[in-house]
Amino acid sequence: MDFKLTEEHIMIRDAARDFAKQELLPGVIERDEKQEFPKELIKKMGELGFLGMMASPEYGGGGMDTISYVLAMEELSKIDASASVMVSVNNSLVCWGLDTFGSEEQKKKYLSKLTTGEKLGAFCLSEPEAGSDATSQRTTAIDKGDHYILNGTKNWITNGSSADYYLVIAQTDKEKKHKGINAFIVEKDFEGFEIGPKEQKLGIRGSDTHSLNFNDVKVPKENRIGEDGFGFKFAMKTLSGGRIGIAAQALGIAAGAYELAKDYSKQRKAFGTEICNHQAIAFKLADMHTQIEAARHLVMKAAWDKDQGENYDLSGAMAKLHASKTAMDVTVEAVQVHGGNGYVKEYHVERLMRDAKITQIYEGTSEIQKIVISRSILKD
Ligand code: CAA
Numbered sequence: 001m002d003f004k005l006t007e008e009h010i011m012i013r014d015a016a017r018d019f020a021k022q023e024l025l026p027g028v029i030e031r032d033e034k035q036e037f038p039k040e041l042i043k044k045m046g047e048l049g050f051l052g053m054m055a056s057p058e059y060g061g062g063g064m065d066t067i068s069y070v071l072a073m074e075e076l077s078k079i080d081a082s083a084s085v086m087v088s089v090n091n092s093l094v095c096w097g098l099d100t101f102g103s104e105e106q107k108k109k110y111l112s113k114l115t116t117g118e119k120l121g122a123f124c125l126s127e128p129e130a131g132s133d134a135t136s137q138r139t140t141a142i143d144k145g146d147h148y149i150l151n152g153t154k155n156w157i158t159n160g161s162s163a164d165y166y167l168v169i170a171q172t173d174k175e176k177k178h179k180g181i182n183a184f185i186v187e188k189d190f191e192g193f194e195i196g197p198k199e200q201k202l203g204i205r206g207s208d209t210h211s212l213n214f215n216d217v218k219v220p221k222e223n224r225i226g227e228d229g230f231g232f233k234f235a236m237k238t239l240s241g242g243r244i245g246i247a248a249q250a251l252g253i254a255a256g257a258y259e260l261a262k263d264y265s266k267q268r269k270a271f272g273t274e275i276c277n278h279q280a281i282a283f284k285l286a287d288m289h290t291q292i293e294a295a296r297h298l299v300m301k302a303a304w305d306k307d308q309g310e311n312y313d314l315s316g317a318m319a320k321l322h323a324s325k326t327a328m329d330v331t332v333e334a335v336q337v338h339g340g341n342g343y344v345k346e347y348h349v350e351r352l353m354r355d356a357k358i359t360q361i362y363e364g365t366s367e368i369q370k371i372v373i374s375r376s377i378l379k380d
Contacts, residue, residue, distance in 0.1 A: 035200070281337055
Protein backbone atom coordinates (compact mmCIF):
# COMPACT_ATOMS: atom_id res chain seq x y z
CA MET A 1 0.00 0.00 0.00
CA ASP A 2 1.42 3.35 -1.05
CA PHE A 3 0.03 6.50 0.53
CA LYS A 4 2.50 8.75 -1.32
CA LEU A 5 1.29 11.21 -3.93
CA THR A 6 3.08 11.18 -7.28
CA GLU A 7 5.04 14.23 -8.45
CA GLU A 8 2.24 14.99 -10.89
CA HIS A 9 -0.36 14.87 -8.11
CA ILE A 10 1.73 17.26 -6.02
CA MET A 11 2.09 19.61 -8.98
CA ILE A 12 -1.67 19.68 -9.59
CA ARG A 13 -2.42 20.19 -5.90
CA ASP A 14 0.08 23.05 -5.69
CA ALA A 15 -1.27 24.68 -8.85
CA ALA A 16 -4.79 24.60 -7.37
CA ARG A 17 -3.47 25.94 -4.06
CA ASP A 18 -1.68 28.84 -5.77
CA PHE A 19 -4.69 29.66 -7.91
CA ALA A 20 -6.96 29.64 -4.86
CA LYS A 21 -4.68 31.93 -2.88
CA GLN A 22 -3.88 34.32 -5.70
CA GLU A 23 -7.16 34.48 -7.61
CA LEU A 24 -9.96 33.26 -5.35
CA LEU A 25 -9.00 34.68 -1.97
CA PRO A 26 -9.13 38.34 -3.01
CA GLY A 27 -12.81 39.18 -3.25
CA VAL A 28 -14.14 35.98 -1.67
CA ILE A 29 -15.90 37.91 1.13
CA GLU A 30 -17.40 40.38 -1.33
CA ARG A 31 -18.63 37.64 -3.65
CA ASP A 32 -20.28 35.94 -0.68
CA GLU A 33 -21.92 39.21 0.36
CA LYS A 34 -23.12 40.16 -3.10
CA GLN A 35 -24.03 36.60 -4.15
CA GLU A 36 -22.12 36.87 -7.40
CA PHE A 37 -19.27 35.22 -9.25
CA PRO A 38 -17.57 37.09 -12.11
CA LYS A 39 -17.65 35.40 -15.51
CA GLU A 40 -13.94 36.21 -16.01
CA LEU A 41 -13.05 34.09 -13.00
CA ILE A 42 -15.01 31.12 -14.39
CA LYS A 43 -13.19 31.64 -17.70
CA LYS A 44 -9.86 31.68 -15.93
CA MET A 45 -10.65 28.40 -14.15
CA GLY A 46 -11.46 26.94 -17.57
CA GLU A 47 -8.25 28.22 -19.13
CA LEU A 48 -6.23 26.69 -16.31
CA GLY A 49 -7.93 23.35 -16.86
CA PHE A 50 -10.00 23.16 -13.65
CA LEU A 51 -13.31 22.69 -15.43
CA GLY A 52 -12.58 19.53 -17.42
CA MET A 53 -9.91 17.83 -15.38
CA MET A 54 -10.91 14.20 -15.89
CA ALA A 55 -12.42 14.51 -19.37
CA SER A 56 -10.77 12.97 -22.42
CA PRO A 57 -8.03 15.12 -23.98
CA GLU A 58 -9.56 14.65 -27.47
CA TYR A 59 -12.49 16.76 -26.24
CA GLY A 60 -10.33 19.37 -24.54
CA GLY A 61 -10.19 17.64 -21.15
CA GLY A 62 -7.16 17.16 -18.92
CA GLY A 63 -7.32 13.35 -18.96
CA MET A 64 -6.39 13.34 -15.27
CA ASP A 65 -7.30 10.76 -12.67
CA THR A 66 -9.82 11.23 -9.87
CA ILE A 67 -7.05 11.59 -7.27
CA SER A 68 -5.82 14.72 -9.09
CA TYR A 69 -9.36 16.04 -9.21
CA VAL A 70 -10.04 15.60 -5.48
CA LEU A 71 -6.69 17.18 -4.61
CA ALA A 72 -7.64 20.24 -6.65
CA MET A 73 -11.16 20.28 -5.19
CA GLU A 74 -9.75 20.25 -1.65
CA GLU A 75 -7.45 23.20 -2.34
CA LEU A 76 -10.09 25.33 -4.07
CA SER A 77 -12.60 24.57 -1.32
CA LYS A 78 -10.23 25.66 1.45
CA ILE A 79 -10.61 29.18 0.09
CA ASP A 80 -13.85 29.38 -1.88
CA ALA A 81 -16.50 26.65 -1.83
CA SER A 82 -18.65 28.67 -4.23
CA ALA A 83 -15.96 28.34 -6.89
CA SER A 84 -15.42 24.68 -6.10
CA VAL A 85 -19.08 23.74 -6.45
CA MET A 86 -19.04 25.16 -9.97
CA VAL A 87 -15.91 23.13 -10.66
CA SER A 88 -17.48 20.04 -9.11
CA VAL A 89 -20.76 20.17 -11.04
CA ASN A 90 -19.03 20.89 -14.34
CA ASN A 91 -16.41 18.15 -13.87
CA SER A 92 -18.16 15.32 -12.07
CA LEU A 93 -21.71 15.60 -13.27
CA VAL A 94 -21.69 17.35 -16.62
CA CYS A 95 -18.33 16.55 -18.28
CA TRP A 96 -17.99 13.07 -16.80
CA GLY A 97 -21.59 12.23 -17.68
CA LEU A 98 -21.16 13.33 -21.30
CA ASP A 99 -17.69 11.84 -21.69
CA THR A 100 -18.84 8.47 -20.38
CA PHE A 101 -22.34 8.19 -21.85
CA GLY A 102 -22.65 10.86 -24.55
CA SER A 103 -22.63 10.19 -28.30
CA GLU A 104 -19.69 11.20 -30.47
CA GLU A 105 -21.70 14.16 -31.80
CA GLN A 106 -22.67 15.29 -28.29
CA LYS A 107 -19.05 15.15 -27.18
CA LYS A 108 -17.86 17.15 -30.17
CA LYS A 109 -20.63 19.71 -29.95
CA TYR A 110 -20.99 20.15 -26.19
CA LEU A 111 -18.27 18.44 -24.18
CA SER A 112 -15.39 20.11 -26.04
CA LYS A 113 -16.73 23.52 -25.00
CA LEU A 114 -17.51 22.51 -21.42
CA THR A 115 -14.01 21.22 -20.69
CA THR A 116 -12.34 24.51 -21.59
CA GLY A 117 -14.59 27.00 -19.83
CA GLU A 118 -15.95 28.36 -23.08
CA LYS A 119 -19.31 27.08 -21.80
CA LEU A 120 -20.50 26.05 -18.34
CA GLY A 121 -22.83 23.18 -17.46
CA ALA A 122 -25.59 22.47 -14.95
CA PHE A 123 -27.17 19.22 -13.79
CA CYS A 124 -30.94 19.32 -13.38
CA LEU A 125 -32.48 16.48 -11.40
CA SER A 126 -34.13 17.98 -8.31
CA GLU A 127 -37.70 19.20 -8.46
CA PRO A 128 -40.04 20.85 -5.98
CA GLU A 129 -41.38 17.39 -5.12
CA ALA A 130 -38.49 15.14 -6.17
CA GLY A 131 -35.33 15.92 -4.22
CA SER A 132 -34.19 12.80 -2.41
CA ASP A 133 -36.91 10.71 -4.05
CA ALA A 134 -35.36 11.08 -7.46
CA THR A 135 -37.58 8.53 -9.24
CA SER A 136 -40.64 10.77 -8.73
CA GLN A 137 -39.81 13.10 -11.62
CA ARG A 138 -42.72 15.35 -12.62
CA THR A 139 -40.93 17.05 -15.49
CA THR A 140 -42.15 15.36 -18.64
CA ALA A 141 -40.39 14.70 -21.93
CA ILE A 142 -42.94 13.59 -24.49
CA ASP A 143 -41.59 11.69 -27.48
CA LYS A 144 -42.69 13.41 -30.72
CA GLY A 145 -40.69 11.39 -33.21
CA ASP A 146 -37.61 13.42 -34.07
CA HIS A 147 -37.79 15.53 -30.92
CA TYR A 148 -39.10 15.63 -27.34
CA ILE A 149 -41.26 18.28 -25.70
CA LEU A 150 -40.18 19.13 -22.15
CA ASN A 151 -42.48 20.61 -19.52
CA GLY A 152 -41.90 21.12 -15.81
CA THR A 153 -39.81 22.80 -13.15
CA LYS A 154 -36.40 22.03 -11.69
CA ASN A 155 -35.25 23.38 -8.33
CA TRP A 156 -32.00 24.35 -6.56
CA ILE A 157 -29.95 24.13 -9.73
CA THR A 158 -26.29 25.04 -9.25
CA ASN A 159 -25.00 27.29 -12.08
CA GLY A 160 -28.68 27.94 -12.79
CA SER A 161 -28.12 31.19 -14.65
CA SER A 162 -24.39 31.06 -15.37
CA ALA A 163 -24.61 27.75 -17.26
CA ASP A 164 -24.97 27.48 -21.03
CA TYR A 165 -25.80 23.77 -21.29
CA TYR A 166 -28.15 21.91 -18.94
CA LEU A 167 -28.37 18.15 -18.44
CA VAL A 168 -32.05 17.66 -17.68
CA ILE A 169 -33.66 14.52 -16.27
CA ALA A 170 -37.33 14.02 -17.20
CA GLN A 171 -40.08 11.40 -17.29
CA THR A 172 -41.03 10.09 -20.75
CA ASP A 173 -43.17 7.12 -19.75
CA LYS A 174 -44.73 7.29 -16.28
CA GLU A 175 -45.93 3.67 -16.45
CA LYS A 176 -42.35 2.45 -16.64
CA LYS A 177 -41.38 4.40 -13.48
CA HIS A 178 -37.60 4.92 -13.31
CA LYS A 179 -37.15 2.94 -16.53
CA GLY A 180 -39.21 5.57 -18.36
CA ILE A 181 -36.86 8.43 -17.39
CA ASN A 182 -34.52 10.12 -19.89
CA ALA A 183 -31.65 12.62 -19.74
CA PHE A 184 -31.29 15.46 -22.25
CA ILE A 185 -28.91 18.25 -23.18
CA VAL A 186 -30.81 21.55 -23.22
CA GLU A 187 -29.21 24.73 -24.49
CA LYS A 188 -29.89 27.98 -22.69
CA ASP A 189 -31.47 29.64 -25.72
CA PHE A 190 -33.91 26.82 -26.54
CA GLU A 191 -37.36 28.39 -26.81
CA GLY A 192 -39.54 27.92 -23.72
CA PHE A 193 -36.59 27.53 -21.36
CA GLU A 194 -36.79 30.05 -18.55
CA ILE A 195 -34.52 30.80 -15.59
CA GLY A 196 -36.39 31.46 -12.35
CA PRO A 197 -35.36 33.79 -9.50
CA LYS A 198 -32.04 33.35 -7.73
CA GLU A 199 -32.18 31.58 -4.36
CA GLN A 200 -31.04 33.63 -1.33
CA LYS A 201 -28.78 31.11 0.41
CA LEU A 202 -27.09 30.57 3.76
CA GLY A 203 -23.80 29.44 2.20
CA ILE A 204 -21.95 28.95 -1.09
CA ARG A 205 -23.50 32.31 -1.87
CA GLY A 206 -21.07 33.15 -4.65
CA SER A 207 -22.46 30.34 -6.77
CA ASP A 208 -25.82 30.96 -8.39
CA THR A 209 -28.71 28.63 -7.62
CA HIS A 210 -32.02 28.92 -9.47
CA SER A 211 -35.22 27.15 -10.29
CA LEU A 212 -35.71 26.49 -14.01
CA ASN A 213 -38.93 26.30 -15.99
CA PHE A 214 -39.50 24.27 -19.12
CA ASN A 215 -42.50 25.39 -21.13
CA ASP A 216 -42.95 23.23 -24.23
CA VAL A 217 -39.20 23.16 -24.82
CA LYS A 218 -38.42 21.35 -28.07
CA VAL A 219 -35.34 19.18 -27.66
CA PRO A 220 -33.92 17.32 -30.69
CA LYS A 221 -33.80 13.55 -30.29
CA GLU A 222 -30.02 13.57 -30.80
CA ASN A 223 -29.79 15.48 -27.50
CA ARG A 224 -31.05 12.49 -25.49
CA ILE A 225 -28.19 10.87 -23.59
CA GLY A 226 -28.00 7.10 -24.11
CA GLU A 227 -30.80 4.69 -24.97
CA ASP A 228 -34.47 5.42 -24.29
CA GLY A 229 -35.07 4.92 -20.54
CA PHE A 230 -31.43 5.32 -19.51
CA GLY A 231 -31.97 8.66 -17.74
CA PHE A 232 -32.33 7.43 -14.15
CA LYS A 233 -29.30 5.17 -14.35
CA PHE A 234 -27.42 8.05 -15.97
CA ALA A 235 -28.31 10.28 -13.01
CA MET A 236 -27.40 7.66 -10.41
CA LYS A 237 -24.08 6.75 -11.99
CA THR A 238 -23.15 10.38 -12.47
CA LEU A 239 -24.12 11.29 -8.91
CA SER A 240 -22.02 8.44 -7.51
CA GLY A 241 -18.92 10.14 -8.88
CA GLY A 242 -20.27 13.59 -8.00
CA ARG A 243 -20.40 12.54 -4.38
CA ILE A 244 -16.63 12.01 -4.37
CA GLY A 245 -16.19 15.59 -5.61
CA ILE A 246 -18.51 16.97 -2.92
CA ALA A 247 -16.74 14.85 -0.29
CA ALA A 248 -13.50 16.53 -1.42
CA GLN A 249 -15.21 19.90 -1.19
CA ALA A 250 -16.31 19.14 2.38
CA LEU A 251 -12.78 18.01 3.20
CA GLY A 252 -11.39 21.27 1.83
CA ILE A 253 -13.85 23.39 3.81
CA ALA A 254 -12.85 21.53 6.98
CA ALA A 255 -9.12 21.72 6.24
CA GLY A 256 -9.35 25.44 5.38
CA ALA A 257 -11.12 26.21 8.67
CA TYR A 258 -8.68 24.06 10.64
CA GLU A 259 -5.64 25.81 9.14
CA LEU A 260 -7.10 29.21 9.98
CA ALA A 261 -7.90 28.10 13.55
CA LYS A 262 -4.43 26.62 14.07
CA ASP A 263 -2.68 29.78 12.82
CA TYR A 264 -4.94 32.00 14.88
CA SER A 265 -4.33 29.94 18.03
CA LYS A 266 -0.58 30.45 17.65
CA GLN A 267 -0.92 34.23 17.50
CA ARG A 268 -3.78 35.09 19.81
CA LYS A 269 -2.79 35.50 23.43
CA ALA A 270 -4.99 35.01 26.49
CA PHE A 271 -4.09 34.44 30.14
CA GLY A 272 -0.46 35.26 29.41
CA THR A 273 0.22 32.85 26.55
CA GLU A 274 -0.77 31.95 23.00
CA ILE A 275 -4.13 30.20 23.21
CA CYS A 276 -2.75 27.02 21.53
CA ASN A 277 -0.88 26.46 24.80
CA HIS A 278 -4.19 25.94 26.62
CA GLN A 279 -5.37 22.36 26.46
CA ALA A 280 -8.92 23.54 25.82
CA ILE A 281 -7.71 24.77 22.42
CA ALA A 282 -4.93 22.22 21.76
CA PHE A 283 -7.37 19.32 22.26
CA LYS A 284 -9.84 20.92 19.86
CA LEU A 285 -7.09 21.15 17.24
CA ALA A 286 -6.15 17.51 17.86
CA ASP A 287 -9.74 16.39 17.31
CA MET A 288 -10.11 18.53 14.20
CA HIS A 289 -6.89 17.24 12.68
CA THR A 290 -7.79 13.60 13.36
CA GLN A 291 -11.28 13.95 11.90
CA ILE A 292 -9.89 15.64 8.79
CA GLU A 293 -7.26 12.95 8.26
CA ALA A 294 -9.96 10.26 8.51
CA ALA A 295 -12.08 12.14 5.97
CA ARG A 296 -9.06 12.53 3.67
CA HIS A 297 -8.43 8.78 3.73
CA LEU A 298 -12.06 8.06 2.82
CA VAL A 299 -12.02 10.62 0.00
CA MET A 300 -8.76 9.25 -1.41
CA LYS A 301 -10.00 5.66 -1.17
CA ALA A 302 -13.17 6.51 -3.09
CA ALA A 303 -11.15 8.38 -5.75
CA TRP A 304 -8.73 5.46 -5.96
CA ASP A 305 -11.61 2.99 -6.35
CA LYS A 306 -12.92 5.04 -9.27
CA ASP A 307 -9.49 5.22 -10.89
CA GLN A 308 -8.98 1.47 -10.50
CA GLY A 309 -12.31 0.68 -12.15
CA GLU A 310 -13.69 -0.66 -8.85
CA ASN A 311 -17.25 0.04 -7.72
CA TYR A 312 -17.27 3.36 -5.84
CA ASP A 313 -20.94 3.71 -4.87
CA LEU A 314 -20.20 2.60 -1.29
CA SER A 315 -16.81 4.29 -0.82
CA GLY A 316 -18.09 7.53 -2.39
CA ALA A 317 -21.16 7.59 -0.13
CA MET A 318 -19.04 6.89 2.97
CA ALA A 319 -16.58 9.60 1.98
CA LYS A 320 -19.37 12.13 1.51
CA LEU A 321 -21.16 11.16 4.71
CA HIS A 322 -18.05 11.45 6.85
CA ALA A 323 -16.39 14.41 5.13
CA SER A 324 -19.55 16.52 5.25
CA LYS A 325 -20.01 15.82 8.98
CA THR A 326 -16.35 16.68 9.46
CA ALA A 327 -16.88 19.96 7.59
CA MET A 328 -19.73 20.85 9.93
CA ASP A 329 -17.97 19.79 13.14
CA VAL A 330 -14.63 21.36 12.29
CA THR A 331 -15.99 24.69 11.07
CA VAL A 332 -18.10 25.11 14.22
CA GLU A 333 -14.99 24.44 16.32
CA ALA A 334 -12.89 26.78 14.16
CA VAL A 335 -15.34 29.60 14.92
CA GLN A 336 -15.08 28.70 18.62
CA VAL A 337 -11.28 28.82 18.57
CA HIS A 338 -11.51 32.31 17.04
CA GLY A 339 -13.92 33.48 19.77
CA GLY A 340 -15.58 36.79 18.90
CA ASN A 341 -13.38 37.19 15.82
CA GLY A 342 -14.79 33.95 14.47
CA TYR A 343 -18.18 35.56 14.23
CA VAL A 344 -17.09 38.36 11.91
CA LYS A 345 -16.55 38.07 8.17
CA GLU A 346 -12.92 39.12 7.82
CA TYR A 347 -11.67 35.99 9.61
CA HIS A 348 -13.33 33.71 7.00
CA VAL A 349 -14.36 30.90 9.37
CA GLU A 350 -17.99 32.03 9.71
CA ARG A 351 -18.33 31.75 5.90
CA LEU A 352 -16.74 28.31 5.90
CA MET A 353 -19.20 27.25 8.63
CA ARG A 354 -22.12 28.46 6.51
CA ASP A 355 -20.67 26.81 3.40
CA ALA A 356 -20.16 23.49 5.20
CA LYS A 357 -23.88 22.83 5.72
CA ILE A 358 -24.72 22.36 2.05
CA THR A 359 -22.30 19.43 1.79
CA GLN A 360 -24.72 17.46 3.99
CA ILE A 361 -27.57 18.30 1.65
CA TYR A 362 -26.69 18.42 -2.05
CA GLU A 363 -25.86 15.48 -4.31
CA GLY A 364 -27.77 13.39 -1.80
CA THR A 365 -28.39 14.29 1.84
CA SER A 366 -26.53 12.46 4.61
CA GLU A 367 -29.64 10.32 5.00
CA ILE A 368 -29.43 9.33 1.31
CA GLN A 369 -25.76 8.36 1.79
CA LYS A 370 -26.87 6.16 4.69
CA ILE A 371 -29.46 4.49 2.44
CA VAL A 372 -26.75 3.77 -0.15
CA ILE A 373 -24.31 2.53 2.49
CA SER A 374 -26.77 0.37 4.42
CA ARG A 375 -28.17 -1.22 1.24
CA SER A 376 -24.66 -2.01 0.11
CA ILE A 377 -23.46 -3.56 3.39
CA LEU A 378 -26.67 -5.52 3.94
CA LYS A 379 -27.02 -7.00 0.49
CA ASP A 380 -24.75 -9.97 1.12
N1 CAA B 1 -25.55 3.17 -10.36
C1 CAA B 1 -26.29 2.56 -11.30
N2 CAA B 1 -27.60 2.26 -11.13
C2 CAA B 1 -28.16 2.61 -9.97
C3 CAA B 1 -27.45 3.25 -8.94
C4 CAA B 1 -26.09 3.54 -9.17
N3 CAA B 1 -25.33 4.15 -8.27
N4 CAA B 1 -28.28 3.46 -7.90
C5 CAA B 1 -29.49 2.97 -8.26
N5 CAA B 1 -29.40 2.45 -9.52
C6 CAA B 1 -30.45 1.79 -10.31
C7 CAA B 1 -30.91 0.52 -9.62
O1 CAA B 1 -30.10 -0.58 -9.97
C8 CAA B 1 -32.31 0.37 -10.16
O2 CAA B 1 -32.27 -0.15 -11.45
P1 CAA B 1 -33.02 -1.56 -11.83
O3 CAA B 1 -34.46 -1.36 -11.55
O4 CAA B 1 -32.70 -1.76 -13.27
O5 CAA B 1 -32.41 -2.58 -10.95
C9 CAA B 1 -32.77 1.81 -10.30
O6 CAA B 1 -31.60 2.61 -10.37
C10 CAA B 1 -33.62 2.26 -9.14
O7 CAA B 1 -32.86 2.06 -7.97
P2 CAA B 1 -33.50 2.02 -6.51
O8 CAA B 1 -34.65 1.06 -6.49
O9 CAA B 1 -32.38 1.82 -5.55
O10 CAA B 1 -34.11 3.49 -6.42
P3 CAA B 1 -34.72 4.26 -5.19
O11 CAA B 1 -35.93 4.94 -5.64
O12 CAA B 1 -34.82 3.36 -4.00
O13 CAA B 1 -33.64 5.44 -4.94
C11 CAA B 1 -31.74 6.52 -4.10
C12 CAA B 1 -32.33 5.26 -4.69
C13 CAA B 1 -30.29 6.16 -3.78
C14 CAA B 1 -32.42 6.96 -2.82
C15 CAA B 1 -31.79 7.64 -5.18
O14 CAA B 1 -33.10 8.06 -5.42
C16 CAA B 1 -30.95 8.85 -4.85
O15 CAA B 1 -29.73 8.81 -4.99
N6 CAA B 1 -31.60 9.95 -4.42
C17 CAA B 1 -30.90 11.21 -4.16
C18 CAA B 1 -30.85 12.05 -5.38
C19 CAA B 1 -29.81 13.11 -5.29
O16 CAA B 1 -28.65 12.85 -5.00
N7 CAA B 1 -30.20 14.34 -5.60
C20 CAA B 1 -29.26 15.41 -5.66
C21 CAA B 1 -29.58 16.32 -6.79
S1 CAA B 1 -28.28 16.75 -7.84
C22 CAA B 1 -27.41 18.00 -7.09
O17 CAA B 1 -27.52 18.26 -5.92
C23 CAA B 1 -26.47 18.68 -8.00
C24 CAA B 1 -26.11 20.06 -7.64
O18 CAA B 1 -26.69 21.01 -8.13
C25 CAA B 1 -24.94 20.31 -6.76
